[in-house]
Amino acid sequence: MVVKVYGPAYASPKRVLVCLIEKQVEFETVDVDLFKGEHKEPEFLKLQPFGVLPVIQDGDYTLYESRAIIRYYAEKYRDQGTELLGKTIEERGLVEQWVEVEAYNFQPPIYKLVENILFAPILGVPSDAKAVQESDEKIAKVLDIYEERLSKTKYLAGDFFSLADLSHLAFGHYLVNQTGRGNLVRERKHVSAWWDDISNRPSWKKVLDQYKYPV
Numbered sequence: 119m120v121v122k123v124y125g126p127a128y129a130s131p132k133r134v135l136v137c138l139i140e141k142q143v144e145f146e147t148v149d150v151d152l153f154k155g156e157h158k159e160p161e162f163l164k165l166q167p168f169g170v171l172p173v174i175q176d177g178d179y180t181l182y183e184s185r186a187i188i189r190y191y192a193e194k195y196r197d198q199g200t201e202l203l204g205k206t207i208e209e210r211g212l213v214e215q216w217v218e219v220e221a222y223n224f225q226p227p228i229y230k231l232v233e234n235i236l237f238a239p240i241l242g243v244p245s246d247a248k249a250v251q252e253s254d255e256k257i258a259k260v261l262d263i264y265e266e267r268l269s270k271t272k273y274l275a276g277d278f279f280s281l282a283d284l285s286h287l288a289f290g291h292y293l294v295n296q297t298g299r300g301n302l303v304r305e306r307k308h309v310s311a312w313w314d315d316i317s318n319r320p321s322w323k324k325v326l327d328q329y330k331y332p333v
């Protein structure tokens with residue numbers, strides 16, 4: 119049964135797409151237009167009651183929350199494609215730590231920048247300059263911690279690429295390429311080298327090539 123991924127144009131679903139490609143898992147996509155409110159339609163809410171993207175269907179198995187989905191597939195297909203969870207329980211602990219850091223420290227301020235710089239003009243709502251400034255400050259502090267970590271190890275969980283790094287691609291792309299804040303990465307030598315390494319993976323280039331961001 120081919121995995122169905124809903125909402126491939128958007129960032130969090132792209133976290134799932136790049137994981138499925140790394141794990142060599144076949145999938146198909148179902149477009150959902152956020153700007154038309156399709157994610158709030160009753161049919162969609164039956165799949166994802168919180169009304170956000172992504173959700174996947176794998177036969178009669180349905181799962182939402184992008185990080186839960188990538189953990190599921192990284193484990194389910196442990197023996198194929200790229201190893202994404204580390205080889206020991208200690209490595210796994212560090213993978214999980216940095217997936218959580220991405221969820222609670224990296225993505226939220228970038229999400230604020232995306233809302234206020236990219237989406238606000240499209241939706242015709244005012245941009246919150248204070249929220250943008252606060253986000254810039256938060257991201258700078260977070261990336262200082264990343265710079266220190268990546269001065270010691272090539273990747274976030276150690277000297278191996280993992281879900282921890284993969285999970286950063288979707289919003290890291292916004293930060294570096296679409297919010298005018300690429301300097302926050304480029305000014306930090308080890309973060310910049312890490313970003314160039316992970317964002318040049320064939321899996322991510324394939325996602326960008328086949329599933330364009332909405333803005």
Ligand SMILES: N[C@@H](CCC(=O)N[C@@H](CS(=O)(=O)O)C(=O)NCC(=O)O)C(=O)O
Pocket residue numbers: 128129130131152157169170171172182183184185
């Ligand atoms: N924690 C969720 C967040 C999902 C989420 O916020 N998705 C956004 C799209 S994106 O920001 O990830 O591109 C969405 O559906 N937003 C629609 C809405 O908030 O109404 C996940 O990781 O799956």
